[in-house]
Amino acid sequence: RDTLGDLAAARHKYLGSATDNPQFADAAYLKILGKEFNSNTAGNALKWYATEPQRGVFDYTLSDQILNFARAHRQFFRGHTLIWHNQLPEWLTSGTWTAGELRAILKNHITQVVRHYRGKIPAWDVVNEAFNEDGTYRETLFYNTLGPGYIADALRWAHQADPQAKLYLNDYNIEAIGPKSDAYYNLVKSLKAQGVPVHGVGVQGHLALQFGYPTSLRDNLQRFADLGLDVAITELDIRMILPADDAKLATQAEWYGNVTKACLAVRRCVGITIWDYTDKYSWIPAFFPGEGAAHPYDENLLPKPAYYAIRAAL
Ligand code: XIL
Numbered sequence: 001r002d003t004l005g006d007l008a009a010a011r012h013k014y015l016g017s018a019t020d021n022p023q024f025a026d027a028a029y030l031k032i033l034g035k036e037f038n039s040n041t042a043g044n045a046l047k048w049y050a051t052e053p054q055r056g057v058f059d060y061t062l063s064d065q066i067l068n069f070a071r072a073h074r075q076f077f078r079g080h081t082l083i084w085h086n087q088l089p090e091w092l093t094s095g096t097w098t099a100g101e102l103r104a105i106l107k108n109h110i111t112q113v114v115r116h117y118r119g120k121i122p123a124w125d126v127v128n129e130a131f132n133e134d135g136t137y138r139e140t141l142f143y144n145t146l147g148p149g150y151i152a153d154a155l156r157w158a159h160q161a162d163p164q165a166k167l168y169l170n171d172y173n174i175e176a177i178g179p180k181s182d183a184y185y186n187l188v189k190s191l192k193a194q195g196v197p198v199h200g201v202g203v204q205g206h207l208a209l210q211f212g213y214p215t216s217l218r219d220n221l222q223r224f225a226d227l228g229l230d231v232a233i234t235e236l237d238i239r240m241i242l243p244a245d246d247a248k249l250a251t252q253a254e255w256y257g258n259v260t261k262a263c264l265a266v267r268r269c270v271g272i273t274i275w276d277y278t279d280k281y282s283w284i285p286a287f288f289p290g291e292g293a294a295h296p297y298d299e300n301l302l303p304k305p306a307y308y309a310i311r312a313a314l
Helices: 004-010 021-025 027-036 061-072 099-116 141-146 150-161 179-193 217-225 246-264 305-313
Strands: 014-019 039-042 076-083 123-128 166-171 200-203 206-208 230-241 269-274
Touching (some): 021 027, 076 230, 099 141, 141 150, 150 166, 150 179, 166 179, 179 217, 200 217, 230 246, 246 269, 246 305
Parallel strands (some): 076 123, 123 166, 166 200, 200 230
16 A cells, blocks of 8 residues: 555655545545555534524534544544634524623533544644734634633643543644744744643645745744644645646646645645545635646646645655
């Protein structure tokens, strides 16, 4: 066997893909997902709207489908995500909550979900996208009601529910050194100084050819590692303005190779997750109109130059 997952494992890393429940109807897709990758994550199934659709009513049907597949294929698994301002259930966003009520809701959500999967989900994105581009706190329901302390509380509750799980803060546009990644650097440094259980920083890695390669990626990963944290590339995709052409696909391949090399160069970079491995199930065209072709396999599940560049880097 000589898959991306095998090559990554030989380098003591994982190379994973996100997936989502509709993809389970596609046997050809699943075959590659199970064979080529040694890590997996749920693109949506562990978000709050899915796991607690009604207050106090937990549903693990969708997440179990993905986690069971991962377990059957001996894949590592990342839990994504416990707290985020998007894809929240309607009951939560439509309510008006006192700080005391919201705190209890948050604690219960984290405790229930993490405890349910204790010992089965080794790494969690506890808080997703907590900062704005300028490094100020994003004014979410949680921040506005509870203040910045919600992050430390969430980490403590998750740690209590599964003391073995690695707990991450995760965000986009923190690949390079800059105001937003600086905000994480300062936050995790101070959390660690206070003894708050935080173990990793997840760099999403939603890159776009038109914005340029984040050349400080490797140094940025290294500075987090130097604080005693794990780092991971958690949602890698590299989009382009359509139509794709050979030149763009070649640049994309080079970037996939460079991200892979950046992770390999940092001992505490534990692995890379591609935000679904194929253009066939890309989230990009719906969110960035006119852009796409972001993944290492094309719409026919055939490997692109990016796939071979990842291999070559591993
Ligand atoms: C995306 C999913 O891929 C889509 O299917 C969904 O409609 C919206 O969310 N950052 C994140 C991910 O942390 O959870 C997002 O996933 C992509 C951006």
